[in-house]
Amino acid sequence: MSVDRTTWEHGDAPLNLLVLGAVVHGFTIPLVWVALDHTGNSDTRARMWLVLRLLEALPARRWKGLVADREFIGAEWFRFLRRKGIRRAIRIRKDTVLDELSADEWFGELQPGQFRMIAERTTVFGESMRVVATRSPAGDLVIIATDFHVWETWQLYKLRWTIESTFGSQKSRGFDLERTGVTDPRRLERLFGLVTLAWLACLRVGVWRHEAKPIRVLAHGRKAMSVVRYGSEELRHVLRWVPKRISEILHVLICPFPALGQPETEVVSY
Template sequence: MLEKKGNSNTQERIELIEEFIELFCEYKIDYLSADREFLGHDWLKYLLSQPMMSFRIRIRETELLGDGKHQLSTRIVFSHLQIGQRSLLRKKRVLWGYPVYIGALRLQDNSLLTVVAPSYCHTIIDDYAQRWGIETLFGIFKSRGFNLEDTHLVDSERLSRLFALLTIALCWAYRTGQWLSQAKPISIKSHGRKAKSIFRDGFDHLRSIFRDFDEHKTDFFQSLQFLSCT
């Protein structure tokens, strides 16, 4: 845990990566994924210097890409994309003086999702999309469930214990939600998305049990089975 507010800087990220590699050197890292605020000249230089470290990092629409003759913003390079369309440039482009491969997707709000990678890969956008699960997890911990930040804990050891408990609670709520959705599928709203997530369905169910425990003892012991590995 960083002893400061805000994002990490390049040196802090480098130290984190090197510590991770030292601890888990026997495991292969498929790729590092990060959003736009976690990119910079020195960070990109470091990542490209690591032959075993692939990455999928989003860049801003205003970043300039060079093809050896001209420099154009990503917004212009991919201006032809319609909503839902994607494109992967077959040749490298130069970003901040470094050659990278570029993929882009036009999102539903007409904004552009542009991702860079060190090597050509047709799954670059889909790989980056895996971050959504992480963002969802952060949302559950911070605001849409457990309100972690309301604890105002800063001691790393106490936070570690709390994260362990929240992880168990998250798994419990999700497994409960899966069970509920099998009996009664979550309704689909007019925009085509579910009315609530599987986690939220399970979380609300468990919360209702604890609010009136005497009336829901049977439901509690039934849900408790989802914590078992057997």
């Protein structure tokens, strides 16, 4: 699972959505969300409420874990996740105190591409956790408080970027969600739900189409388009030019996603 916010402005009205979802096929499928009535970071209560909503439908034993960026830290939040049986891989700030030293003091000498772990579990916001770190090629220090082993932590944390891919395809690179004039929080939540359903249809069709005819890979190694765009183009083509295939598309949409091996990620960001 991955949690993050997406925010934009309409005139003087800031729009701020907190979203929790499942990582599938290089994207995060939004499962629960709430429109915040303020700008800036989410608060612990809003995060807890979102997790509790999802736990009603998806028990913690079915979660691999939760990945999140530096906004999603704090003693109450970390303790809540542990009590609910949710394993964590959460990036922490470099000024976070770990056994009387800041994280920056523990890992400040790391060079790009190097990895390091504090040998024993340490206290992070009151919780006993492993702490691992690396420095990105751009020089950013990436420090993760985790309940997973070192290698698994990095594989999972790289998937955090999938929620950014989802937001991008729902907004400027796809459905242009930020062009809405809707500012009422409850209406915005309903609109986001409708956009998510349409987006999910494109993703499902794109995955199905990619299995039959893989997306072309360009010379630089990236795919010519995302699976969401691939599915969108297929849907438009069928609805406009081949209506006899609509029943085939409907069958695809009601079928579950195929079983996954290693989740697919096209972009990794620190």
